[in-house]
Amino acid sequence: MRGSLWEQLVKQLGMRWEDLIVASAKHLGLVSFSMLIAILIGLPLGILITRKKILTNWVLGGAGILQTIPSLALLGFMIPMFGIGMNTAIAALFLYSLLPIIRNTYTGIQDVDKSTIEAAKGMGMTGTQILFRIQLPLALSVIMAGIRTATVINVGTATIAAFIGAGGLGDFIFLGITRNIDALILLGALPAALLALLLDYLLGFLERVTTPRGLKI
Amino acid sequence: MILFEQVSKTYPNGFQAVKDLNFRIDAGEFIVFIGPSGCGKSTTMKMINRLVPHTGGTISINGKNITKENPVDLRRNIGYVIQQVGLFPHYTIEDNIAVVLSLLGWKEAKRKQRAAELLQMVGLEPDRFAKRYPRELSGGQQQRVGVARALAADPEIVLMDEPFGALDPITREQLQNELIQLQRTMKKTIIFVTHDMDEALKMGDRIAVMKDGAILQFDTPEKLMKEPVHGFVETFIGKNRIYQNPEYISVTDIMRDNPATATEILSPAKAMSMMRQRRTDTLILVDDRGTFCGIVSAYDLQSKLEQIRTIQEISQPNEPILHQSATAKDALIAITTTKFGILPVVDDKKRVVGVITRSSLLTAFAEHWAGKEVT
Numbered sequence: 161m162r163g164s165l166w167e168q169l170v171k172q173l174g175m176r177w178e179d180l181i182v183a184s185a186k187h188l189g190l191v192s193f194s195m196l197i198a199i200l201i202g203l204p205l206g207i208l209i210t211r212k213k214i215l216t217n218w219v220l221g222g223a224g225i226l227q228t229i230p231s232l233a234l235l236g237f238m239i240p241m242f243g244i245g246m247n248t249a250i251a252a253l254f255l256y257s258l259l260p261i262i263r264n265t266y267t268g269i270q271d272v273d274k275s276t277i278e279a280a281k282g283m284g285m286t287g288t289q290i291l292f293r294i295q296l297p298l299a300l301s302v303i304m305a306g307i308r309t310a311t312v313i314n315v316g317t318a319t320i321a322a323f324i325g326a327g328g329l330g331d332f333i334f335l336g337i338t339r340n341i342d343a344l345i346l347l348g349a350l351p352a353a354l355l356a357l358l359l360d361y362l363l364g365f366l367e368r369v370t371t372p373r374g375l376k377i
Numbered sequence: 378m379i380l381f382e383q384v385s386k387t388y389p390n391g392f393q394a395v396k397d398l399n400f401r402i403d404a405g406e407f408i409v410f411i412g413p414s415g416c417g418k419s420t421t422m423k424m425i426n427r428l429v430p431h432t433g434g435t436i437s438i439n440g441k442n443i444t445k446e447n448p449v450d451l452r453r454n455i456g457y458v459i460q461q462v463g464l465f466p467h468y469t470i471e472d473n474i475a476v477v478l479s480l481l482g483w484k485e486a487k488r489k490q491r492a493a494e495l496l497q498m499v500g501l502e503p504d505r506f507a508k509r510y511p512r513e514l515s516g517g518q519q520q521r522v523g524v525a526r527a528l529a530a531d532p533e534i535v536l537m538d539e540p541f542g543a544l545d546p547i548t549r550e551q552l553q554n555e556l557i558q559l560q561r562t563m564k565k566t567i568i569f570v571t572h573d574m575d576e577a578l579k580m581g582d583r584i585a586v587m588k589d590g591a592i593l594q595f596d597t598p599e600k601l602m603k604e605p606v607h608g609f610v611e612t613f614i615g616k617n618r619i620y621q622n623p624e625y626i627s628v629t630d631i632m633r634d635n636p637a638t639a640t641e642i643l644s645p646a647k648a649m650s651m652m653r654q655r656r657t658d659t660l661i662l663v664d665d666r667g668t669f670c671g672i673v674s675a676y677d678l679q680s681k682l683e684q685i686r687t688i689q690e691i692s693q694p695n696e697p698i699l700h701q702s703a704t705a706k707d708a709l710i711a712i713t714t715t716k717f718g719i720l721p722v723v724d725d726k727k728r729v730v731g732v733i734t735r736s737s738l739l740t741a742f743a744e745h746w747a748g749k750e751v752t
């Protein structure tokens with residue numbers, strides 16, 4: 161016997177805490193970087209499909225299909241394009257994060273009260289002014305919810321990136337499975353869960369401080 | 378001045394919402410569009426600020442074809458109020474009011490000052506309301522802000538699409554009265570859509586009655602009530618509507634036009650027999666040109682029969698009379714001040730053209746109410 165799970169965990173942590181910090185940072189990097197690209201591309205796409213109705217179904221449908229591809233398969237598909245490692249992992253994580261962001265941007269803008277938009281138009285706001293002064297601020301909480309969902313999913317999915325050598329907290333899980341050390345699996349899984357919670361909380365906080373008083377309930 | 382020439386609108390789905398509209402609205406007029414749901418009122422209104430682009434004919438404002446103007450500039454110069462108000466929930470009240478001003482590039486201090494001025498104008502205390510958010514206001518207060526917002530840049534034209542439609546009757550009436558007051562001082566050209574005939578009659582200088590995308594009648598409230606176009610307009614207004622608004626009925630429509638008149642030098646006996654013959658208890662005295670001189674009652678005549686030589690001696694020259702331009706409402710008020718229940722109606726030269734009696738008034742109204750019950 162190697163002692164209780166708890167003792168093991170403490171032991172592994174003692175041995176590998178430096179690795180853990182590096183892995184966590186790398187994990188966070190994978191998540192942040194892929195999220196950043198997903199936001200930079202998903203947000204404009206979401207806005208675009210509120211204006212070009214012919215694209216709506218195609219874009220939402222496409223992002224939906226991406227979402228259904230099993231993560232390992234997606235990684236497999238990406239390897240020929242981006243090779244083994246970080247790039248592939250980021251590309252895959254980016255694709256997974258797209259749907260919640262595009263969809264929430266779209267519905268958030270779409271759900272802004274029609275009469276508010278009509279009033280804005282009737283007063284002589286241009287399309288861009290309506291977008292930045294009315295639609296985006298009013299859709300912000302829905303868009304943020306999409307980003308939070310994507311982030312949480314992303315942190316979990318990013319553990320799989322270890323299978324293609326991208327590193328991150330998945331390394332511990334992977335190692336734990338192959339060596340059959342439960343504590344090692346936990347050493348990857350627990351920080352990942354904590355990271356997801358932390359990011360979700362931070363984004364929620366960010367959302368609250370940026371919400372105008374008139375919208376707070 | 379707004380001019381519609383053969384204007385029509387066919388929506389992209391092929392539905393023709395309005396067809397061949399021709400009318401002219403002068404500066405300072407308060408115009409009401411009324412008609413059943415789906416008849417094209419909002420469409421007509423929104424074509425003016427190009428929220429709905431028209432597909433046929435020409436719309437011009439002050440001689441300029443609106444399609445030649447930039448729609449954004451056009452809209453900044455036309456106030457717009459809608460039933461749902463459409464305030465921006467994330468803006469304070471003063472920012473909501475100042476939206477157009479900020480679009481026009483006004484400086485913040487000037488915007489704030491103007492917003493306060495407008496709040497005052499629509500009856501909201503600036504100190505209490507400027508910094509609030511829309512959801513902290515009641516429906517009526519929100520629509521006051523909606524009106525203030527439309528007036529912010531002092532536009533010549535204000536479009537209002539059922540602005541008071543969602544308010545309770547008391548608030549609605551308050552806002553109606555205030556809008557009439559505002560209109561008196563500011564003399565905007567207001568185009569106002571409503572479902573409510575009472576509101577239309579109360580507010581409009583002229584009223585356009587629409588049905589199925591066409592204007593059936595475009596007239597003053599008075600004309601509309603008096604001479605509704607046969608058929609839809611008549612039923613829509615209510616045949617007897619005018620009898621709810623006696624201020625729109627001319628006395629010439631309800632007077633008897635062959636009053637029993639006599640000259641002042643008539644002898645009491647002849648006057649007596651004349652009354653019997655005409656079955657009346659009053660005679661209107663006139664001179665040889667028909668000018669009003671006074672009234673003689675049967676009661677006075679009876680009691681003084683032996684003591685007078687001509688009826689002039691018992692004439693009552695100071696009884697109230699009505700000019701022919703007066704209304705039934707004036708008659709209703711004046712009749713209560715008469716001694717004999719009779720009101721001579723005279724023209725500009727004070728010549729008697731007819732007479733209103735208590736019974737003729739009663740008959741005029743009773744006939745229509747009775748008539749209404751039958752139909």
Ligand SMILES: Nc1ncnc2c1ncn2[C@@H]1O[C@H](COP(=O)(O)OP(=O)(O)OP(=O)(O)O)[C@@H](O)[C@H]1O
Pocket residue numbers: 388389390392393394412413414415416417418419420421572
């Ligand atoms: N975007 C659109 N596409 C197709 N048809 C439309 C569109 N907007 C309005 N219509 C149709 O045009 C007609 C006139 O609509 P409009 O909104 O002008 O009516 P309205 O008189 O304002 O009615 P309400 O009193 O109910 O507001 C209606 O039959 C409506 O269904």
Ligand SMILES: [Mg+2]
Pocket residue numbers: 418419420538
């Ligand atoms: Mg309408």
